[in-house]
Amino acid sequence: MKEFWKGNEAIAEAALRAGLEAYFGYPITPQTELLEYLAKHMPPQGRAFVQAESEVAAINMVYGAACAGARVMSSSSSPGVSLMQEGLSYIAGSEVPVVLVDIMRGGPGLGNIAPSQGDYFQLTKGGGHGDYHPIVLAPASVQEAVDLTYGAFDLAEKYRWIVIVAADGNIGQMMEPIELPPPRRVERRDRGWELTGAQGRPRRVITSIYLQPEALHQYNEHLQRKQREIEKHEVRYSEYLMEDAEYAIVAFGTSARVSQTAIKWARAKGIRVGLFRPISLYPFPYARVAAISQRVRAILVVEMNSGQMIEDVRLGALDRVPISFFGTMGGLVPLPDDVLPAIEKMVQ
Amino acid sequence: MLTEEMQVVFDYPDALTEETTHYCPGCTHGIIHRLVAETIDELGIREKTIGVAPVGCAVFIYNYFDTDFCEAAHGRAPAMATGIKRALPDRVVFTYQGDGDLAAIGTAEIIHAAARGENITVVFVNNAVYGMTSGQMAPTTLPGMKTTTTPTGRDVEIAGYPIRMCELLAQLSGASYIVRRSVHDPGNINRTKKALKTAFRAQLNQAGFSLVEILSSCPTNWGMSPRDALTFVKEKMIPYYPLGDYKVAEAVKTIAQ
Amino acid sequence: MHHEIIISGFGGQGALFAGQLLAYAALAEDRHVTWIPSYGPEMRGGTANCTVIISDEEIGSPLVRNPTAAIVMNPPSFDRFEPLVKPGGVLIVNTSLVSSESKRSDIRVVKAQANELAAELGAAQMANVVLVGALVAATGMLKFETLDRVLDEHISARHRDKLDSNKAALRRGAALARP
Ligand SMILES: Cc1ncc(C[n+]2csc(CCOP(=O)(O)OP(=O)(O)O)c2C)c(N)n1
Numbered sequence: 001m002k003e004f005w006k007g008n009e010a011i012a013e014a015a016l017r018a019g020l021e022a023y024f025g026y027p028i029t030p031q032t033e034l035l036e037y038l039a040k041h042m043p044p045q046g047r048a049f050v051q052a053e054s055e056v057a058a059i060n061m062v063y064g065a066a067c068a069g070a071r072v073m074s075s076s077s078s079p080g081v082s083l084m085q086e087g088l089s090y091i092a093g094s095e096v097p098v099v100l101v102d103i104m105r106g107g108p109g110l111g112n113i114a115p116s117q118g119d120y121f122q123l124t125k126g127g128g129h130g131d132y133h134p135i136v137l138a139p140a141s142v143q144e145a146v147d148l149t150y151g152a153f154d155l156a157e158k159y160r161w162i163v164i165v166a167a168d169g170n171i172g173q174m175m176e177p178i179e180l181p182p183p184r185r186v187e188r189r190d191r192g193w194e195l196t197g198a199q200g201r202p203r204r205v206i207t208s209i210y211l212q213p214e215a216l217h218q219y220n221e222h223l224q225r226k227q228r229e230i231e232k233h234e235v236r237y238s239e240y241l242m243e244d245a246e247y248a249i250v251a252f253g254t255s256a257r258v259s260q261t262a263i264k265w266a267r268a269k270g271i272r273v274g275l276f277r278p279i280s281l282y283p284f285p286y287a288r289v290a291a292i293s294q295r296v297r298a299i300l301v302v303e304m305n306s307g308q309m310i311e312d313v314r315l316g317a318l319d320r321v322p323i324s325f326f327g328t329m330g331g332l333v334p335l336p337d338d339v340l341p342a343i344e345k346m347v348q
Numbered sequence: 349m350l351t352e353e354m355q356v357v358f359d360y361p362d363a364l365t366e367e368t369t370h371y372c373p374g375c376t377h378g379i380i381h382r383l384v385a386e387t388i389d390e391l392g393i394r395e396k397t398i399g400v401a402p403v404g405c406a407v408f409i410y411n412y413f414d415t416d417f418c419e420a421a422h423g424r425a426p427a428m429a430t431g432i433k434r435a436l437p438d439r440v441v442f443t444y445q446g447d448g449d450l451a452a453i454g455t456a457e458i459i460h461a462a463a464r465g466e467n468i469t470v471v472f473v474n475n476a477v478y479g480m481t482s483g484q485m486a487p488t489t490l491p492g493m494k495t496t497t498t499p500t501g502r503d504v505e506i507a508g509y510p511i512r513m514c515e516l517l518a519q520l521s522g523a524s525y526i527v528r529r530s531v532h533d534p535g536n537i538n539r540t541k542k543a544l545k546t547a548f549r550a551q552l553n554q555a556g557f558s559l560v561e562i563l564s565s566c567p568t569n570w571g572m573s574p575r576d577a578l579t580f581v582k583e584k585m586i587p588y589y590p591l592g593d594y595k596v597a598e599a600v601k602t603i604a605q
Numbered sequence: 606m607h608h609e610i611i612i613s614g615f616g617g618q619g620a621l622f623a624g625q626l627l628a629y630a631a632l633a634e635d636r637h638v639t640w641i642p643s644y645g646p647e648m649r650g651g652t653a654n655c656t657v658i659i660s661d662e663e664i665g666s667p668l669v670r671n672p673t674a675a676i677v678m679n680p681p682s683f684d685r686f687e688p689l690v691k692p693g694g695v696l697i698v699n700t701s702l703v704s705s706e707s708k709r710s711d712i713r714v715v716k717a718q719a720n721e722l723a724a725e726l727g728a729a730q731m732a733n734v735v736l737v738g739a740l741v742a743a744t745g746m747l748k749f750e751t752l753d754r755v756l757d758e759h760i761s762a763r764h765r766d767k768l769d770s771n772k773a774a775l776r777r778g779a780a781l782a783r784p
Contacts, residue, residue, distance in 0.1 A: 027484040039497040051660030054453035175640040
């Protein structure tokens with residue numbers, strides 16, 4: 001039976017059902033209900049909840065719990081995620097599994113608390129120092145936010161990597177009917193790397209320091225092989241009315257939903273346009289974008305930023321088709337009424 | 349028209365703009381703004397004062413003060429103030445910070461500004477809660493106090509103990525004037541005003557780091573009427589956060605008199 | 606069916622709850638539905654609104670510029686949303702607070718002295734429920750039995766003694782709007 005849930009709370013419940021053992025976070029709008037929900041539900045269930053003194057501390061607590069082998073996550077919104085970038089780089093350099101939820105808001109700086117997709121670069125391109133790309137999954141509905149969060153822990157553990165669920169303020173604040181997945185109890189088992197005390201086994205060390213350039217080079221090559229594996233197996237996307245499309249919109253998250261309505265309106269006017277929606281922002285579906293660019297006459301990219309994902313769309317489509325852009329910044333959410341003229345312009 | 353026997357005893361401070369504040373009914377930020385503004389007026393330093401705004405309910409303080417102002421990232425005001433003061437040592441630099449800003453995310457910055465004896469003034473408003481984000485636990489939330497992240501009351505086993513910042517900062521050699529006051533009634537408001545004046549004069553006298561912690565109420569997020577909230581300050585906050593002078597360096601003692 | 610509804614009023618007038626009432630009822634009737642609030646500091650003391658979309662089809666954009674229906678509970682909400690309602694749409698006005706008159710002839714305007722009507726039924730805070738009753742009667746978007754059931758399930762413990770008055774408030778609003 002479907003239940004009506006607010007995005008932030010649904011994500012928190014999905015994480016609990018996925019077997020979340022420890023959570024560390026700091027209040028920030030528009031993500032706060034997620035933290036508040038876990039503050040209420042985790043301690044009575046004997047799970048670890050700590051309101052950290054900052055996002056810097058929160059991500060390092062996450063780092064520690066992950067080293068200890070716990071299913072762990074944090075959540076924040078854009079300015080907080082900026083603060084976490086140092087910790088995320090260390091986590092990538094140590095290969096421990098971590099889940100992070102980013103309910104994006106308008107920037108740069110303090111910006112505002114309205115929905116935005118301005119973190120595309122800082123999430124998908126590594127954000128912190130060094131060479132790494134976290135897996136980044138972008139839901140377009142509360143149900144999809146639940147499903148992606150529920151699956152994020154297994155994915156993080158499979159690759160010993162960071163998985164970021166990247167939603168915007170809209171999805172965090174919106175209520176929609178959802179079906180919740182069944183609660184799971186994840187048995188702790190030794191995977192050969194976690195720190196549990198060197199009882200009856202040789203000691204283990206988790207570190208990200210490799211003083212010899214050759215050693216660090218080799219370690220980076222290992223990380224890069226992992227990234228290629230992720231790129232091979234974890235690409236996700238969804239398509240809407242693409243079968244007969246002569247034109248395509250590429251958009252993710254809330255802007256994809258808004259575009260979907262604009263597409264319906266455009267179809268009613270006889271324009272054969274469809275939607276290509278990347279779900280994994282990293283790994284980006286370059287191959288699929290390339291295939292689409294061979295089929296359609298033009299591509300319109302719609303984002304709630306000044307044009308960040310469009311760079312990846314260009315890498316996929318190259319110069320095969322004209323690519324235009326419609327974006328809103330500052331936490332403004334585009335409406336179908338705004339996207340329709342951009343479609344009409346693309347068709348001309 | 350003023351006649352000869354009449355004199356102005358109460359006026360609108362020059363250091364405040366005429367902007368209406370956005371604070372909730374019963375919030376004491378407004379009182380504290382006025383006290384800081386009066387202090388600036390009385391010391392005649394409006395044109396050489398630079399304020400640093402926090403992230404918190406006072407985030408828009410720059411709309412209310414007729415002085416130069418900048419906005420820091422959450423918790424970083426003392427670092428930003430350090431930069432300004434080092435670049436312009438003859439200006440008066442103050443930060444205005446909440447308890448989350450100063451005692452959680454910005455703990456490192458405040459401790460090191462004090463340890464360096466940074467010649468700035470800090471107005472520290474302690475309302476025991478994260479106001480702007482709607483009532484989560486603050487580092488100063490009292491044991492047992494309900495907030496949205498301590499829904500059954502702050503459990504010190506899980507969330508630890510509240511921090512007494514004045515007591516902590518008073519240990520540092522660089523600190524010159526560290527006091528705690530309250531604004532829950534007129535007598536205490538007057539004492540707060542005096543302390544603010546001493547703190548700014550300490551800076552003008554190159555005495556080093558000065559900080560006035562002010563116990564403040566948050567009726568909205570405490571879920572109380574403004575009057576009950578002031579009673580809470582008096583009966584619950586003050587016993588945990590005793591008012592008083594935690595450090596008054598020799599150089600400041602003469603100013604205070 | 607496809608309805609796009611904006612409900613707007615001062616914080617505390619119950620605009621967000623009114624929207625949730627519609628949304629829960631839509632879910633109970635197996636429709637697709639989204640509810641999205643305006644959020645943030647502007648809510649305190651200022652005007653809060655929510656957008657509810659109820660449809661037989663999967664919902665794309667959860668936000669709209671031109672709703673098919675709007676409930677405006679205070680003057681700023683009237684000024685903002687009265688011009689935006691789609692031609693052929695419905696505007697429900699709380700005339701207890703709004704004195705402006707709509708000049709539009711291409712929409713149906715239903716006026717309700719909601720605060721007074723709700724007070725007569727026992728609590729002025731039920732003005733939002735009166736207005737929902739008017740909206741549902743004017744559009745036929747949901748069944749009243751479903752709204753009753755949703756009230757049974759979702760009314761807070763604090764207001765449980767007012768359950769029957771709430772149901773009466775729905776009917777009182779509906780009576781104003783029946784064509
Ligand atoms: C890096 C970062 N994390 C979180 C926030 C969200 N945030 C804004 S104000 C605030 C707390 C403010 O509380 P306090 O300093 O006690 O001041 P008050 O609002 O009570 O006056 C938080 C957590 C932010 N703006 N930036």
